[in-house]
Structures are given as structure tokens and as C-alpha cells.
Amino acid sequence: MTNVLLTFPIKERFRNALKDQFPKVNFDFSDTIEGADEKEVEILVTYGSDLTEKVLDGLTELKWVMVASAGVDQMPLAGLGERGILVTNVSGIHKTPMAESILAHILSLNRALPIIQEQQKQKIWEKMKSNELKGSTALILGPGSIGGEVGRLLQAFGVNTIGCSRSGNRHDGMHEDILFNEIENTLPRADYVISVLPSTSETRWLLDESHFEKMKKTAVFMNFGRGDLVRERVVVHALQNEQIAHAVLDVFEQEPLPSDSPLWELSNCTVSPHVSALSAKYVERALEIFKENLEMWLSGDEGYKNVIETDRGY
């Protein structure tokens, strides 16, 4: 029997479906990873943060960690790599809710929805300034699965899309592709600067003051990747000095965002509490990916979905 421990919490109906589909697998649904060292766990399904180096030391039978999240930056990747443990994630499942969130914020700002909401509270019937998205330009940092979906949708609205990646390769959803070192030269053209980059050694603190100085005064900066893309004080400075028009942040240098952060009260900043990937369909989709990979695992096939290269971090 293959022993699978799920600390990823799922509902009864999902548990039963797993047991029905895989009668030869021993599923252990647990609230906690404590005691896992005595369970001869071969496969661990987790949100990620419970797998510390110490826990990993005890799991001598572990061969595969399925992370039910997109970010693996909090995982003991080095230890997993050394032990040759397979690591997979569910990165693909975020693309729909995240792209919808990003488009929601862009359109909402353009069409003045926050102002409409405020006016309604005061029963004010008044026209306001309102822009069109059509014809604008977006620079998308990280044109992978999520960024590509953002690009595809923006293109439907008539937006010119520029993808920025380490390779500079051609990406779906982009009219143009540039390299990381071409960001500064490209920023003066961008009405939207949207990051969906993961946290890696190359993306950490990738943006600094000089980048915000190059942005349009009318630009909107959106960080939906990881909070260590840019120092909070750099964004605060740019917003306070109106170097850019607005920032929409779903991720932060420190999460939850501390209550003394100036970002909360800046009228040109939208603070979203890391919710852009949320979806009522999340668990269902994560389990679909897990089940596909588990089929392959049991039959000895290769070609797993969403394999993480532990040395690269994504």
C-alpha cells in the first residue's frame, strides 16, 4: 500500500472520491503534520508551510510532496532536492481567479468604480472622470501561466501587451517579449506594470527607486506575485510623491500587512489581503492535478504535471 498523508484540508465528499478512485492507496487525512514520522508517509499533500526542515528529517520514506499552492518559496527546497524528493505544485489553477482579479482591478480603476461606490454612500449623483482601457499598454513581469492569461484577456480589451522574463522568449498572450534587463527602458511606455513573478534569487528586490522614476505619472503598478519584488518603502515613496498614479498590491514585504504600514491609508493605493487567487473552485482543481499525478505515480509513468525544480525554485 502507498501511504498518502494529506494535511491539505478537504471536505468529506472529496475524501470519499479519492478513496473510491484509488482503492489501493492508504489515505490519511490529518489536521496536523505532527506524528507523521511514524506513518511511513510516501506522499505528502500540503499547503506547504507545515513541512519544515525538522519535519522533513523525520519523513524517511517521503518520495513526493504535492504542494496545494503556487508558491514554494517557504519550502525546504534544498533538503528536498538533496533527498531527490519529487515536488509538484498546483500553479496552473491560479490563473483564472488571478487573471480575473487583475482585470477586475484594472477595469474598476478605469471606470471609476471606487468613486461610484463612495458617491452612492453619500447619495451623490455626479459624473466623474472615467478612462478607457482600450489602446493602453501593459508590461507583464512573469509571462507564464498566470501572466499569459492576463495578457490574453488584456488583448481582448485592445491592450498592447509586453511580457518580461529571464529568457525573453516568445510567450502566449504577449505582443512583445523583453528580458529582465530591458525593464527600465520599457517602463516609459507602460500604462500598467503588472508583476506575477514568483520569489526567486533573480526576482527578489528586482525593482527599486530607479524603476519607479521611469514609470509614467499616470501608470498603475500592480504586484500580484510576491512581496519581495520591491521594498515597501520604495512603493510608498513613489505613491506619496505621485511618481505613479496608483498601486494595487495583493502581496507585501510583510504579511499580514502591519497596521502601521502607510499603504493602508494612501488614497492612491489598493490593499488587497493576498486574495487574488481565491476561488470557490480551488480545492476541486488542486485535487484534479493531484489525481492525474497520482495515476502516473502508481502506474510508474513519467511526465508529472507542475514539477518544481528545487534548485531553481519554480
Next chain:
Amino acid sequence: MTNVLLTFPIKERFRNALKDQFPKVNFDFSDTIEGADEKEVEILVTYGSDLTEKVLDGLTELKWVMVASAGVDQMPLAGLGERGILVTNVSGIHKTPMAESILAHILSLNRALPIIQEQQKQKIWEKMKSNELKGSTALILGPGSIGGEVGRLLQAFGVNTIGCSRSGNRHDGMHEDILFNEIENTLPRADYVISVLPSTSETRWLLDESHFEKMKKTAVFMNFGRGDLVRERVVVHALQNEQIAHAVLDVFEQEPLPSDSPLWELSNCTVSPHVSALSAKYVERALEIFKENLEMWLSGDEGYKNVIETDRGY
């Protein structure tokens, strides 16, 4: 000389461009339509509401009214029709800002942006319920230029679109097309019921209690057409009794919306003060259509853009 009176207010640079492009036309830019009867006006460019039956009586030379608006329901259409006066509007220019506004509201509700905005004010870092647009179904009343653009964009998000028109003909942007008398049967399938219908004898009070009873409890009703599609009290009743989840209204039975309307304070209603068509590019686009038609007028060609059939009202 052809005498053109513009009560449609435009900036100096637009005035000069018109005069340069049409040196043989006599342009009169006026704040008011008063005194127009002494000007031998052949062509009138107006937002519409200043052309009353009485004013029309005095304009004996009038041959063409260009309405710089989409709605012509406040125009003296019968009188214009009797006199054989050409009536054109600018309906096409609204499709981009209006479709963007409609998508903005849909995405904003799905991705919980109003809650994010409220939480930020109170510095609350908390996850909330959030849905996906993908896979839902939209019923679009009025699948013309604007409705078709809404349908095209919704389809990009993976939404199933159903167009509803008097003809029931196949329309762009729709997966399916139905007739007005099929609305009730179709409502139980719709997650979004979106009207962009003009005000005509056929659309006036088209929806009533029975329609709202057929809608899903989770449905969102959106009126971006005209306020006489449904009685305000019908919508208020449906919202107060949670027959539907939310209403987004850009048009109202009475505009401006009276301050004692219950719609202002309903938490499941968004009151938008008839701003969905606003755009910084409005005047420019309206003049483009006017200039194309004026070229034809002067050269004696036919095939004018956006001709209104005065007996039909659109």
C-alpha cells in the same frame, strides 16, 4: 454655404479642425439653440434634449439632425419623421466604454473588490468569499453594437452568452440567440441578466415581477440601457426579498435618482449615476462619425452611418 449649428459643445481645437476640413461649410458653435430659427440651419449637431417640438417648428430649413448621443427617446421623432428629416446618432462610440464598465462591475463583484475597499478603510486583513466568472452564463438583452461587444468580452472570460432581441437573429458575441418572448424561459439559466436595450414601445416596462421571480437567487441584474425597462419598485422588491443577489443600475426610472429612492441604501444594489458611456475619447469619436456623414452629405452620397428610423426609434 451649408449652415451647420452645433449646440454639442466642443473644444477650440475640434472647432478649428472642422473649419479646416470643411471650408465650404458655415459652422455656428452656440451654447444654446435659442435663436436658431433665424439662422437657416440645415444641419443641427446636438446632445438631443434641446430640440423640442416647438424649436423644430421654427427650423424650416432643417434637413439633418446629428444626435451626439445613443438614446433618441427624448427627441421629437414623430415630427422629424413627418418632415423627412434625416436623424443620425453616435451609437457605435459607446460600445467600448460601456462594455468596459459592464465588465468592470461584473468582475469587481466576483472578485469582491467592494469588500476589499471597505476592509482597507478599517485596516482589516481578512480573506473573503470570492467567485470566478469563468463558466457562468449571461443573458444579454439587446445584442447590438454594445451588447455584442459585451458578449465578445464575456466570451473571452469563458462565459456562455445568450443574446435576446426582437428578431431572435444570430448576433456576434452570442453563443445563442432568443426572442423577447423567450426571456422568461431562459432566465433560470442566467447568472447575469444584462440590458443595454434602448427605450422603444417594445422595450418599455418589458420586465416585471414575473421575470424577477424566474431569476436565480444568485443572479446579478444589470440595467445599462434605459430606466423604463422595469419599474423601480419591482427591482427594489426583488432586492429587498433577495430574489436575486445584486443589481447594478446605470439608468433609472427617474434621473437623477431621487434621494428618497430605496436603491441608494440597499447593500445589494450598485447605483451608478448614468456614467457607463463616459470616456475621455467621447467627443473625438462623435466628431469622427459626424465628419464621415458630412462628407457624404456634401458629395451627395448615400449610406450614412447610424441612421435612426424615426418610426422605430433606433
